Amino acid sequence: MFRTRKPALRFYSIAVLTCIALINGCATGSVSGSGYNPTTLTNQIDQAAIDDANIKRVVIADINLGTPSRKYLQKREKDVDLLVAQALTNHGWEVVSSRDFSQRWRNAVSMFGNPVDPTTGRVNNATFSRIVQTVRDQIMESSNIDALIFTDLLEKDVYFAQGVNRVARWDGVSRKPPTQGAGDGVSVNFNWGAPVAATTLRISIFDADLKLIFNGEGGVALNEAVDVRSGTGFVRRREILGNDNHIKEGIALALHPLVPMSNWPGNPD
Numbered sequence: 001m002f003r004t005r006k007p008a009l010r011f012y013s014i015a016v017l018t019c020i021a022l023i024n025g026c027a028t029g030s031v032s033g034s035g036y037n038p039t040t041l042t043n044q045i046d047q048a049a050i051d052d053a054n055i056k057r058v059v060i061a062d063i064n065l066g067t068p069s070r071k072y073l074q075k076r077e078k079d080v081d082l083l084v085a086q087a088l089t090n091h092g093w094e095v096v097s098s099r100d101f102s103q104r105w106r107n108a109v110s111m112f113g114n115p116v117d118p119t120t121g122r123v124n125n126a127t128f129s130r131i132v133q134t135v136r137d138q139i140m141e142s143s144n145i146d147a148l149i150f151t152d153l154l155e156k157d158v159y160f161a162q163g164v165n166r167v168a169r170w171d172g173v174s175r176k177p178p179t180q181g182a183g184d185g186v187s188v189n190f191n192w193g194a195p196v197a198a199t200t201l202r203i204s205i206f207d208a209d210l211k212l213i214f215n216g217e218g219g220v221a222l223n224e225a226v227d228v229r230s231g232t233g234f235v236r237r238r239e240i241l242g243n244d245n246h247i248k249e250g251i252a253l254a255l256h257p258l259v260p261m262s263n264w265p266g267n268p269d
Helices: 009-025 047-053 077-090 099-112 125-142 244-255
Strands: 057-060 094-096 147-158 168-170 173-175 196-207 212-222 224-227 234-236
Touching (some): 047 196, 047 212, 057 077, 077 094, 099 125, 147 212, 168 196, 173 212, 173 244, 196 224, 196 244, 212 244
Parallel strands (some): 057 147
Antiparallel strands (some): 147 196
């Protein structure tokens, strides 16, 4: 079961709500960085709390900590979670099935209501916190879980650098512009200064007391490509998050330094 010191329920509510507000406002060992990237984020880690928690068994929640991901990103969430689980397993943690969590989450939603507004996508933090605590208390009775992990696929606007070698850099990664469609190439009038949608992975880890002990982000892939057919703008890619190597790189960035990434691109030396 969760190993907890059983502080008051009110403490849990304040802690969870604070963590959610902060986060919403704001790898595998074989993955290596490819050189210094000034966009690399410095992830938040409470090493003392992680050591104290003595984490051995974890569960990856199949819901977001914040606003739900875009629908076309949701189609790849399970695949991303499998790769995150692989990275954590290589780190020495046992990742248990999320089936029990999912069932208890649905039961709690039927009791307290859906914390996500289906129209706006906004999250009611009070309801979300109450559901998380209820699920955690129930899992304590049936499982030996030391930490709860959330993986969110975030969409951001990024930009290509001007010049001959165009590349978009964000959250530790560099990506060249993909192309899509049949045509004669990119028009000389193509607007390279327009924003292009990209995916970043955020990984948040809470201990048994629902204290945030790790929060990290890593860039993954571009969600849009140069429309060669028209040659004038970006269009959504037919295959979203289709490159596992890009996903693994994003996971490695999002888990560093909890799971050290070789040649981490945030180091300028």
